[in-house]
Amino acid sequence: MNNNTPNEPLKETRTRDEIHEDLSGQTKLVTDQGLTADSYSVSDPWINSNRLTEEEEEELSGILVEYDMKKEEIVPGMRAFQRKVSFRKNLIYTAVLAVLTVLYFQAVIKKPDYTIGMVLGGLCLLVILMIWYMPVRHINNTVKAVEMDHMTYRLEISEVGFLILEDSGKYLVRFSTPTVSVIELPVCFTVCVSREKVFIIPKRCIRPEDMDEIRRRMQQGLGDRYVVQEK
Incomplete structure (x- = not known):
């Protein structure tokens, strides 16, 4: 009803x-x-x-x-954004790659002719460098694009x-x-x-x-x- x-x-x-x-x-x-x-x-x-x-x-x-x-606004703004969305992920990747690098180089120290270990250790270091370089490069490219x-x-x-x-x-x-x-x-x-x-x-x-x-x-x-x- x-x-x-x-x-x-x-x-x-x-x-x-x-x-x-x-x-x-x-x-x-x-x-x-x-x-x-x-x-x-x-x-x-x-x-x-x-x-x-x-x-x-x-x-x-x-x-x-x-x-x-302007650049003085884009740079801190993008850095804050990157810290929020990717900093933790990049930190985890870096930690994992750092451990692998240490293991590979320890193996090379014990066995100097371990060429593959030296190459893989070097690649891990290169990837770590790229993980932290690419965000900086992206900000610089973004600034240039916006200013143009x-x-x-x-x-x-x-x-x-x-x-x-x-x-x-x-x-x-x-x-x-x-x-x-x-x-x-x-x-x-x-x-x-x-x-x-x-x-x-x-x-x-x-x-x-x-x-x-x-x-x-x-x-x-x-x-x-x-x-x-x-x-």
Whole structure:
């Protein structure tokens, strides 16, 4: 038996974020905005997002930020991103290869004519060098590419996430997505939207009157996935 009166509206029990998630179309966004991880680390060159309807675009409009990037922002921003997504992995690889190197060279000391051991030990050292050199090279190449393009990027920060502005419309990357996090640095916000894509938003491009509100929205939406680093 229905206890509701005929004219009584049903009470909405879902959160605003859940309502928008039901309404919006899930899509994998491939965008020219943002920076990518090292080419050998990239597996999925897209961002999980929601394509907003016209009604949602009006309701979810956020604080607009138009920005470009300079070397002094890209370098610390990319370093913070790399430390988050690949530092631990690289450290493990280095430890394993270092052990193998020691074992091979110990074998060579005991048996000087063990040529294969010397070659394999040398290869392990070379791989260790490449593990730590390639991220540095990638940052340098990224800086050169950005400085050559002279592009201006646009996004909005809403109450529920980042709005990526594309010619085809707005795409919402939600704060509630587990892979989304922010590292606040002295010169920029490093917005990690996946292990493959990062947005570096320079603080100089944010209006002073918007800074506190943008910071509040990200802190509130991300919780412990919002981290402040002094260096």
